Amino acid sequence: MQQHTKGAMIEMSDKFSLVETSQDPIISPSPRLPAEILSLILSRILPSSVKLWTTHLLRDFIHVLLSCCLVSKAWCGPAREMLYKSIRLSQLESLYLLLRTVRSESFGGHCPAFALHFRPSFPDFALIKDIRKFATLAGEIVVCCPKLLFLTGDCGLLDFTSTMSYPRYPFLTYLKVSEQNLKFLAPLLPHLCNLKSFEMLQSCGDSDMLNDCFEPPSFKLSKLSISRTKLSPGLCKWLFASSSESVESLKVEEVGSNLQHLIEVMGGSVRELHIKSMFHYETKSDPESIKVISGLAGLRRLRIDGWDFKTEHLLNLQSSLETFAFSPYVARVRELRTLLQSGWQPSLQSLDLHLGPFSSLESWGVLERASRQWQDELTQTCAARGIQLNEICPT
Known part of the structure; x- marks a missing residue:
């Protein structure tokens, strides 16, 4: 999430994010600064780079915010908003505590969170009722x-029902789910009318049930990532028909013929396509997938x-x-050089070689050892054609 935030988006552990701040603040003389100025001051206490945060620094920052909540009413609002800006939840008890706090008179049923991260942590033999309760409470918090x-x-573990009263979510632009049954996410x-980026990993859905029971989304995505x-066809249409002319960036991993x-x-509408681990046994017997890639005129x-990727698929x-970017295995480098010499893709401006942390880097090492x-x-x-060649190492 950090790459999607500006400034210091506070990633808090459960015990820090669920502190009750509904006490009446102590009335005492304090500077009458606009709330926006107070928020800016508080946000500058932490380093602007998340990489520089430490547990000790974050703990101190939370204590500063809690103290600010007790200074005055003017300070309580900006400090509390900063305190609840981004909340990471993993324990069932934490969800109970957060809901109790949000439903208190001080909050009035509205949580000021800008980001919610549900990453459950259950023992090896967790009770099914606890897992289901986590999902239900997560939906209520959202x-x-x-x-x-x-x-x-x-x-x-996101569970929503048609009986819930939903806000409009005018600012929610990023959604990421994993192992999600879409019938629980569908309501x-x-x-999410302004959703721009959607990532889905190892999820599933029955298109017939979704069509019969739920209104389809109306968002217009610009980025979509689908993995495993x-x-x-019905599920794709139900989920993404509203984005048929807006998706510019598509990333797929191990989806095969889908x-x-x-x-x-x-x-x-697709302008950028990233295919990861697609060219495997399934694709070898499914030439239609290669054909549709070839037809992406935009x-x-x-x-x-x-x-198993072969450059002949790109002819x-x-x-x-x-x-054009790829992982530089030995045979592929040779094939691509031949392809470029044939005049393939005269519009090509850059060629990116992504060196993976293990296999790709090792293969590139084999290439260097075998023959430079x-x-x-x-x-x-590349130089003869004016193509910029970039070797990109993992960060």
């Missing part, structure tokens, strides 16, 4: 947060990561690529 910007839920989706999720269904719904940036691309010739010749080929 309903209390109309100012949300970001929402993430792991392990499928929330129509209320089975996508039927990529065809995605592209059939939104292929006309594609400008393409990245493919996978052991029929109808798009005018500006950037192929790397040198690829560099020369």
